[in-house]
Amino acid sequence: MKYAPVDLLIKEFCHKWAVYILLLPLALLLTFSPVYGQRNPNILLIMTDDQGWWDLGVHGNDIISTPVLDELSRESINFSHYYAAPVCSPTRAGMMTGRYHLRTGLYNTRFGGDMIDPEEITIAELLKTKSYTTGLFGKWHLGKYYDYQPNQQGFDEFFGHYHGHIEEYDYPDQLVHNGKPVEARKYVTDLFTDAAMDFIEENREKPFFCYLAYNAPHSPFVVGTSHGRQKRGDALVKKYIDQGLSMKNAQIYAMVEIIDFNMKRLLDHLEALDLEDNTIVIFASDNGGVSSHFRAGLRGNKGNVYEGGVRSPLMVRWPAQLKKKNVTVDAMVSHVDLLPTLCDIVDIPIPTDRKIDGKSFLHLLKDTQGESAHEYVYHHWDRYFPNPYNTWAVFDGRYKLLNNPTPWPKNPVEQDEPFGELYDLKADPGEQNNIARAHPEIVKRLRKAFVDYYDDVTAGREYQPAPIPIGNPRENPVEIQPSWGKISGDSIQYTFLGYDWDSVDSWQKKGEHIDWNLNVIQSGKYQVSISYGCSIKNAGGTIRISVNDEFLDFKVPATPSGDVFTDVMLGEIDIEKGGKVLRAEVEKPSGGEVVKLNRVWLELMD
Ligand SMILES: [Ca+2]
Incomplete structure (x- = not known):
């Protein structure tokens, strides 16, 4: 219990x-x-x-x-x-x-x-x-x-x-x-x-x-x-x-x-x-x-x-x-x-x-x-971090100004020359005729509406992955997946195959690593397990899983093929309460892709 x-x-x-x-x-x-x-x-x-x-x-x-x-x-x-x-x-x-x-x-x-x-x-x-x-x-x-x-x-x-x-x-x-x-x-x-x-x-x-x-x-x-x-x-x-x-x-x-x-x-x-x-x-x-x-x-x-x-x-x-x-x-x-x-x-x-x-x-x-109860409806999307120069649109019920990810001037509000794409959705619901140059005043008004919106919704915010909570008895073990981590190294990369099948791979050199921020709710011994794949020709390297100075080394055996993931329990490490960094890194190269790391589990033990 x-x-x-x-x-x-x-x-x-x-x-x-x-x-x-x-x-x-x-x-x-x-x-x-x-x-x-x-x-x-x-x-x-x-x-x-x-x-x-x-x-x-x-x-x-x-x-x-x-x-x-x-x-x-x-x-x-x-x-x-x-x-x-x-x-x-x-x-x-x-x-x-x-x-x-x-x-x-x-x-x-x-x-x-x-x-x-x-x-x-x-x-x-x-x-x-x-x-x-x-x-x-x-x-x-x-x-x-x-x-x-x-x-x-x-x-x-x-x-x-x-x-x-x-x-x-x-x-x-x-x-x-x-x-x-x-x-x-x-x-x-x-x-x-x-x-x-x-x-x-x-x-x-x-x-x-x-x-x-x-x-x-x-x-x-x-x-x-x-x-x-x-x-x-x-x-x-x-x-x-x-x-x-x-x-x-x-x-x-x-x-x-x-x-x-x-x-x-x-x-x-x-x-x-x-x-x-x-x-x-x-x-x-x-x-x-x-x-x-x-x-x-x-x-x-x-x-x-x-x-x-x-x-x-x-x-x-x-x-x-x-x-x-x-x-x-x-x-x-x-x-x-x-x-x-x-x-x-x-x-x-x-x-x-x-x-x-x-x-x-x-x-x-x-x-x-x-x-409509709205003067404007807004859209914004960026694959990585919010960026006012990427994909966005603002619509006033008739005119829609939109930007596709092409370079914009650094200060869009001050820019004199109309740019972006302006459509009159009443006359042109298929958005075929860009009328930005003919209506600079509408472009300016809508552009300002978007910039004001963007400044407002992002005010005081930093956008980054929330630290992963571990040590909460209500969710134990915690499964940690590649895309929440930050990779570093010459050859390491993510492969996205649908969230649960994502992996970190291609890493070859000592020190290439991925870091996850943790929010450790209670100090204790944590059991570390991983899911990984490794081809026969790349087997034999070592990866290190660490939280601050505590670490476990794992000499990587082959799995049935490089793309077949196997679960393995590596051992236990002590982790102190507070904000910590979980790192997986290449400790000893194998001459090729040292491992495809699919996920890590951290389980607080009794
Ligand atoms: Ca959808």
């Missing part, structure tokens, strides 16, 4: 309960408000991953088969200008917190930059102040270690994955349930739907917030094909291949079709439980599309800031209160609006101790027309 140290418990208590204590007077006030006695609506938020605006029948794609989503659209209020971020985790950060992602500490989709500060207040935490039961089924992508996980960020129930994607859609081996790894035996889109349906049924008597975040149709484009046991996938892919699609597009369409099939199960379940009327169903995708067969006249894809990279479907259905349906609102709305809109609906005051970028669009849901 292991116990949490007292100082840890006190810190956690203060840390988490500060939020609830701050919100307690609000909860009491609301308990005695006139709406007391009315049942709050259930909220079912469904988000797909990399499904483009154009990957829907109702958006003009006459090849993809999405009859259930098309029907949901006809029963919903739809938005023609709903904007996600260009990539996964920034959208999720914005949706969960109501704040543009750079305010939350999140700046990347990997490299340890894919986490929001534990002090962020999520929509799940806010809904809990109104007695909602909260569940997340699917992709989180806002932090993998304890304190950053969904269960510490407002979700009572979590079944899914921390990272940006999983490698196995069928028989997935990277899923966790409330912090514990689980063995799963089904196609993952079906699994997440099953779990959401169970959660809804279990909580049918009280308000629930069910966030169903599919990993599909994100890469790898696995549809459950091959080996004779996955006939559904084979048949679906063939159907699209026969219509002239490339394999990749056929696989994406098939993955979306499986989502559509699951949407029927889910929505039928709501109806059968008599929950349809007072459940708000929200459907969206998390960024632009990656398929290319049909593009609905839009330019761009996931990862850039043309409309095809950031425009997403958004449907909202709530039969009890939203009587109009099958209508489309053209006013621009953003992913950061989800939190204030839900707070508006459920009558929860939004936090006032921090800047909330999102604005409620409840008025647009009620009136199905009207003005």
